[in-house]
Amino acid sequence: MKKKETWLKYRHRVVTAVLRPFFKAYCKFKYHIDMVPFKEQGDRQYLVLMNHQTGFDQFFIAASFKGPIYYIATEDIFSLGFLSRALSWLVAPIPIKKQTMDIQAVKNCLKVAKEGGTIALAPEGNRTYSGKTEYIKPGIISLIKKLKLPIAIYRIEGGYGTMPRWSDVVRKGKMKSYVSRVIEPEEAKAMSNDELYEVICNELYVDEAVADAEYHHKNLAEYMERMVYICPTCGFSTFESHGDIVECKKCGIKVRYLPTKELEGIGKEFPFKFAKNWYEYQNDTINSMTIEDMKDKIDYTDKAGLWEVEVYKNKYKIADNQVITLKGDKITVGDNLVFDFEETDAVTMLGKNKVNIYYKDKVYQLKGNERFNGLKYVNVFNRYKNIREGNENVKFLGL
DSSP states (O other): OOOOOOOOHHHHHHHHHHHHHHHHHHHHHHHHHOEOOOOTTTOOEEEEEEESTTTHHHHHHHHHHOOOEEEEEEEEEEGSSSHHHHHHHHHEEEEEOOOOOOHHHHHHHHHHHHHTOOOEOTTTOOOOOOSSOOOOTTTHHHHHHHHOOOEEEEEEHHHHHOOTOOOOSSBBBOOEEEEEEOHHOOOOOSSSSSHHHHHHHHOOOBOOOSSSSOOTTTTTTTTTGGTTOOETTTOOOOEEETTTEEEETTTTOOOOTTTTBBBSSSSSOOOBBBBHHHHHHHHHHHHHHOHHHHHHHEEEEEEEEEEEETTTTEEEEEEEEEEEEEEEEEEEEEETEEEEEEGGEEEETTTTHHHEEEEETEEEEEEEEEOOOOHHHHHHHHHHHHHHOOTTOOOOOOO
């Protein structure tokens, strides 16, 4: 009889033991972060829940815990051919399809838990754009109760000040990451789903829209146009940033990003004190619109490469430098390819300049240049979807 394949491998321990000192040293040098060891870990396995602030959050967890960690990761890192196969062989992350119900991901988590592995994930499913912990779907509670593992709440603080999602530069400042609370399986079991959900949301909530520290770099506002697409003065617009200033290309208003994370109008008052306030204003604007409003007012044109994604295998380039048009009810690529929102399952944001479109039985990816704003595609699609599904009052816009 063929031996049953296990998820956990001895090599994962070896790889983790060899690489951990190097990644720990790199994180301290690069991010100036204090990664507090979880001394109470012992030999127990955990479900680690973290808030998601930087692209290196998983390495902060690895520095605080002993032994291998099995991270739940979106399918994009599994669609890179040889690199994905190497990553899977070395550390075996658990794949999940973003913004979809992925039963296989749940089964894989149960398998890892049964074999004694520690699992880590960001319940937000997205790295924050605003410095505030993003929306956490209540469905996480079902997974928690199925796994029946002790829950380690892992808080990351200062990550947005150090490197906002829309930025390419690490600023000089301070960060800290640590286990703030452990919830035992018995404690979780005794709570209702709503009670446990509230606890998880509260424990993971971090809001960096506060001038509590300074983060220095000459390019503090560079690429903020990846996040902002609605001007408080002239409405739907495009922006361009250089150094510590971002400018609306439509009305010319200029805003300076300060080391304190505050925003300052140049030559006139600016209504938002922090990026979070601007981000929330955009969300409120989109959520106030009807489908007819969106059809009338939304008309963006970008350029991006187009890829087809063979999920968990590879990505295949279809075309470079395509004209991408966003309307209130569709995305058009080039002259012929139209993603009508009525037939689109999901539109998701990956990293800083990639958008996945789940259309019928295929997955396409748009990859823009360094100034590409993919956030508006996700927000507009999700508002359209909410309205069509009779959820006009739902505020969730994909992040």
